Amino acid sequence: MQQQFDVIIIGGGVVGSAVAREMTRYKLRIGVLEKNLDVCNETSGRNSGVIHGGFAYDVNSMKAKLCVEGNREFDQVAKELDVPFQRTGKVLVGNTEEDLKNLQNIIQQGEQNGVQGLTLIDQERLHELVPAVLGKFALLSPNSGIVDPFRYTIALAENAVQNGASYYFDHEVTSIRKNPDQTYTVTTAKEDFRTRWVINCAGLGCGKISDMLGITGYKIIGSKGDYIILDKKTGPLLPMPVYPVPSNTYMGVHVTPTTDGNVIVGPNAENVTNFTYYGVPQKSIDYLAENASSLWPCIRKSDYIRNYSGILPKWVDENGVIQDFKIEVKDDIAPHAVNLIGIESPGLTAALPIARQVVSLMAQRTALEPNPEFEPRRRGMERFALQSEEEKQALIKRNPNYGDIICRCEEVTKADILQAIHNPLGVCTLTGIKYRTRSMMGRCQGGYCQMRIAELIEQELGILPEDLRYERQNSYLFTGRVRKD
Amino acid sequence: MSGRIHTFSQAEYEKTNHKTSKAVNQQTIGEEGVILEKKDVVIIGGGPAGLAAAVELYRKGIKDILVVEREEIPGGILKQCIHDGFGLTRFKTTLSGPEYAQKFLDEAEKENIRILTGASVVSVSHDRVVTTVGRDGLKHYEAKAVVLAMGCRERTRGALGIPGERPAGVFTAGVAQSYINLHNTMIGKKAVILGSGDIGMIMARRLTLEGVEVAAVFEIQPYPSGLPRNIRQCLDDYGIPLYLSRTVTKIHGKSRLTGVTVAQVDKQMKIIPGTEQDFVCDTLILSVGLIPENELSLQAGVELDNRTKGAVVDEFCQTSAEGIFAAGNVLHVHDLVDFVSLEAEHLADSVAEYIQHGGLPESGLKILTDTNINHTVPQKISGKNDFTLSLRVNRPLTNCEIQILQDGRLLQSRKMKKAIPAEMIQIPVKRENLSDTGNLEVRAIC
Numbered sequence: 061m062q063q064q065f066d067v068i069i070i071g072g073g074v075v076g077s078a079v080a081r082e083m084t085r086y087k088l089r090i091g092v093l094e095k096n097l098d099v100c101n102e103t104s105g106r107n108s109g110v111i112h113g114g115f116a117y118d119v120n121s122m123k124a125k126l127c128v129e130g131n132r133e134f135d136q137v138a139k140e141l142d143v144p145f146q147r148t149g150k151v152l153v154g155n156t157e158e159d160l161k162n163l164q165n166i167i168q169q170g171e172q173n174g175v176q177g178l179t180l181i182d183q184e185r186l187h188e189l190v191p192a193v194l195g196k197f198a199l200l201s202p203n204s205g206i207v208d209p210f211r212y213t214i215a216l217a218e219n220a221v222q223n224g225a226s227y228y229f230d231h232e233v234t235s236i237r238k239n240p241d242q243t244y245t246v247t248t249a250k251e252d253f254r255t256r257w258v259i260n261c262a263g264l265g266c267g268k269i270s271d272m273l274g275i276t277g278y279k280i281i282g283s284k285g286d287y288i289i290l291d292k293k294t295g296p297l298l299p300m301p302v303y304p305v306p307s308n309t310y311m312g313v314h315v316t317p318t319t320d321g322n323v324i325v326g327p328n329a330e331n332v333t334n335f336t337y338y339g340v341p342q343k344s345i346d347y348l349a350e351n352a353s354s355l356w357p358c359i360r361k362s363d364y365i366r367n368y369s370g371i372l373p374k375w376v377d378e379n380g381v382i383q384d385f386k387i388e389v390k391d392d393i394a395p396h397a398v399n400l401i402g403i404e405s406p407g408l409t410a411a412l413p414i415a416r417q418v419v420s421l422m423a424q425r426t427a428l429e430p431n432p433e434f435e436p437r438r439r440g441m442e443r444f445a446l447q448s449e450e451e452k453q454a455l456i457k458r459n460p461n462y463g464d465i466i467c468r469c470e471e472v473t474k475a476d477i478l479q480a481i482h483n484p485l486g487v488c489t490l491t492g493i494k495y496r497t498r499s500m501m502g503r504c505q506g507g508y509c510q511m512r513i514a515e516l517i518e519q520e521l522g523i524l525p526e527d528l529r530y531e532r533q534n535s536y537l538f539t540g541r542v543r544k545d
Numbered sequence: 546m547s548g549r550i551h552t553f554s555q556a557e558y559e560k561t562n563h564k565t566s567k568a569v570n571q572q573t574i575g576e577e578g579v580i581l582e583k584k585d586v587v588i589i590g591g592g593p594a595g596l597a598a599a600v601e602l603y604r605k606g607i608k609d610i611l612v613v614e615r616e617e618i619p620g621g622i623l624k625q626c627i628h629d630g631f632g633l634t635r636f637k638t639t640l641s642g643p644e645y646a647q648k649f650l651d652e653a654e655k656e657n658i659r660i661l662t663g664a665s666v667v668s669v670s671h672d673r674v675v676t677t678v679g680r681d682g683l684k685h686y687e688a689k690a691v692v693l694a695m696g697c698r699e700r701t702r703g704a705l706g707i708p709g710e711r712p713a714g715v716f717t718a719g720v721a722q723s724y725i726n727l728h729n730t731m732i733g734k735k736a737v738i739l740g741s742g743d744i745g746m747i748m749a750r751r752l753t754l755e756g757v758e759v760a761a762v763f764e765i766q767p768y769p770s771g772l773p774r775n776i777r778q779c780l781d782d783y784g785i786p787l788y789l790s791r792t793v794t795k796i797h798g799k800s801r802l803t804g805v806t807v808a809q810v811d812k813q814m815k816i817i818p819g820t821e822q823d824f825v826c827d828t829l830i831l832s833v834g835l836i837p838e839n840e841l842s843l844q845a846g847v848e849l850d851n852r853t854k855g856a857v858v859d860e861f862c863q864t865s866a867e868g869i870f871a872a873g874n875v876l877h878v879h880d881l882v883d884f885v886s887l888e889a890e891h892l893a894d895s896v897a898e899y900i901q902h903g904g905l906p907e908s909g910l911k912i913l914t915d916t917n918i919n920h921t922v923p924q925k926i927s928g929k930n931d932f933t934l935s936l937r938v939n940r941p942l943t944n945c946e947i948q949i950l951q952d953g954r955l956l957q958s959r960k961m962k963k964a965i966p967a968e969m970i971q972i973p974v975k976r977e978n979l980s981d982t983g984n985l986e987v988r989a990i991c
Contacts, residue, residue: 288706289703293843336799337710337799338710338711339708339709339710339711339795339796340708340709341708342706342708342794344708345706345708361706362704364703364704364706365701365703365704366701366702366703367703367706368711449676449683452678452683453682453683456678456680456681456682456683457682460680460681461680463678463679463680463681463682463683464663464679464680465615465665465667465678468615468665469840471667503698503840504698504699504701505701505702505703505704506720507698507699507701507717507719507720508698510720511720511723511724511727511728511730514724514728514730515728525730525731529713529800530712530713530800531711531713531800532799532800533800534800534801535712535713535800535801536713536800536801537713537714537732538724538730538731538732539731539732539733539734540730540731541729541730541731542725542729542730542731542755543729545729
């Protein structure tokens with residue numbers, strides 16, 4: 061028996077989850093199909109975590125419009141969804157006459173895009189803002205900010221689930237069939253779904269899904285960026301993201317603080333055809349450190365705690381020129397299917413405006429009945445580490461598991477871990493706990509806590525060691541027991 | 546094991562303490578309802594260093610002490626070290642890790658020393674206020690002396706920056722040891738080990754005994770980084786090859802590890818192109834160094850030595866922050882636990898003197914080193930006491946002489962056929978030979 065849905069969203073990244081959340085404002089049966097075992101395992105979780113101002117995009121582009129809109133509402137969104145967000149501001153640092161001219165052009169473009177507050181600042185003001193930076197002048201974008209991309213995506217997904225949407229992990233779509241009754245049958249390795257609407261939010265897989273819908277011809281390239289993560293002790297040296305003056309197609313290697321106080325260095329940009337290879341080569345690590353040091357000379361090898369990479373799906377024309385976001389319904393070819401193509405940066409900033417665009421395309425074609433029970437607010441976990449001493453005391457009194465610190469580096473307690481294990485999305489991987497609690501993300505990288513966390517997952521969810529997975533399908537951590545208990 | 550150990554949860558601790566209270570514990574309740582309790586000594590960490598310090602302090606008459614241990618069972622890393630070879634120096638017999646820890650726990654029990662288990666120290670201030678978090682709440686302790694005994698952590702893949710993918714199946718040696726010995730969980734079927742640290746070699750043997758195929762151990766240095774006895778007993782005896790001047794240059798596998806690429810390195814430890822070789826394995830064990838855990842020390846404003854990554858101390862084990870002392874692997878990484886205990890016992894003597902006399906002599910004499918010496922502990926002395934100098938050489942040396950000089954005058958020397966970085970060298974220096982002015986110099990002459 062096929063499951064029946066009004067809407068099937070393909071892809072549980074930040075855009076798919078934002079679409080799911082926005083659609084739960086209406087009386088719809090919504091399913092989200094995600095090929096991985098958690099949300100934001102791909103592009104949504106593998107980026108700089110910057111909420112962009114919107115000055116870097118062509119005037120009148122969809123990217124500019126949706127980014128500015130997303131930036132403007134982000135305080136409200138972060139509050140509603142209980143997500144770590146800081147409107148830190150950001151600087152683009154320059155040294156030469158040419159840099160100055162470029163920055164002036166960026167200001168002009170930004171202003172036309174509706175970005176507010178862009179100003180050129182001199183060296184003195186720059187050093188007041190970011191004392192450790194090297195540079196003669198800068199463009200200050202006061203409305204840029206930083207967000208935790210994991211928690212933001214998780215929050216959108218959890219809010220969607222709280223309002224009635226269903227997530228299906230480990231469900232990679234293999235084909236889409238149009239039925240005579242105007243519905244679609246979406247086939248996955250696990251089961252089939254029958255749905256009135258299909259939304260393609262597949263990110264790196266957008267071209268493949270588009271082809272399955274019969275909308276062919278989109279050329280998608282991957283732009284891979286590598287990053288280094290630095291120890292939290294570097295955080296105080298970087299109060300806001302510091303970028304070089306960008307070229308036309310690439311923002312340049314920058315340094316960005318995270319909402320948790322680390323610093324990330326990157327990315328480079330390399331065109332790739334393999335959309336599943338996230339390895340970071342040595343030459344990238346060296347290149348990033350060297351390149352970013354000319355901007356912010358505080359990068360020391362002893363502060364490296366991890367590296368990672370992400371791939372942006374870019375839609376290019378036949379000449380290889382990067383195109384705008386495409387959000388379309390091809391009524392003739394695939395009616396009742398919203399096709400999203402080339403949703404790359406600033407997709408994180410623009411996720412909710414993109415989602416509203418999707419809903420509006422749908423509303424033009426079908427009557428949507430508001431869901432009176434929609435609750436836009438979602439409460440995240442009460443994280444012990446972020447509380448004051450009094451609050452910590454009160455938390456432990458209420459629940460002694462808050463007094464049991466499991467991850468020392470990030471001060472994550474058993475209570476935090478248990479909440480994460482019983483997360484509303486039903487994610488049960490080790491990295492699922494990591495992204496939700498920050499355990500295993502500190503300088504010891506789980507050296508002290510991962511054994512207890514693995515054991516807690518096994519106990520709480522009744523899984524055997526040999527079935528516990530690290531992050532992806534088949535990423536089994538263990539082969540079983542050493543000896544009979 | 547837990548039944549025999551004298552441990553208290555925070556609640557039990559308070560109960561017992563009230564019953565036996567000799568009015569030594571002044572408790573005040575702060576504004577936020579957080580209790581502040583005064584103590585002579587708070588020891589952070591109930592591993593080998595913390596336990597040895599506690600027992601020795603008790604014997605020296607300092608009884609108002611508290612050991613804070615984050616785990617439910619004290620003993621620290623010794624709990625997972627089920628192999629033997631511990632205690633040869635300290636107890637003249639060979640013990641397993643848990644047995645070695647039990648020796649100190651028995652002593653602690655005999656003396657009725659309270660070990661607060663399941664409580665983590667979340668901060669230490671420069672003026673020695675220690676904040677703990679346990680299931681019974683958050684507490685402050687104001688101590689006359691604080692002993693840092695937090696031990697060390699392992700260097701990780703991220704810290705090394707090994708390129709490649711990020712599959713499951715990459716474990717540090719200590720994590721692998723914990724999974725197998727404490728959590729009854731097997732981590733793989735075919736392993737490669739990077740780094741010839743002692744834990745890595747011990748894990749090579751342990752994995753082999755549990756039926757895992759250990760293909761090889763690779764070491765980036767041109768010499769092994771662990772002890773010779775472990776090379777014999779853990780690798781040679783099991784036919785596990787050790788390859789020097791080689792490192793893992795790439796990790797393969799999208800979900801679970803499928804293999805690693807290994808390459809030779811030159812003297813500058815740069816990869817020699819064309820020497821890459823792929824090894825099929827589902828498990829990579831990293832034994833690539835230990836880092837003293839000094840996050841709390843830094844909070845307390847303790848100055849660290851860039852070479853040891855531990856505190857700069859004098860011969861009393863006192864750090865740059867008055868009344869804050871350090872011993873064991875938090876101070877510098879030791880190769881044998883026996884030396885950890887001995888160092889902590891020596892620390893206890895100094896702490897007792899500090900408390901009984903309200904202070905210790907100034908330590909104004911620096912200990913300088915030449916390029917053959919990696920580091921020394923202590924890094925400074927008063928010049929008024931006997932002391933033992935711990936040091937490591939920077940590279941393997943043969944037929945050398947380690948010399949300790951003051952103002953060009955030879956105080957002490959030791960001829961060594963072979964000095965290797967893996968082995969800590971200890972040289973006692975007598976007070977009679979010392980002057981209380983003039984820096985010391987340590988050098989190795991070959």
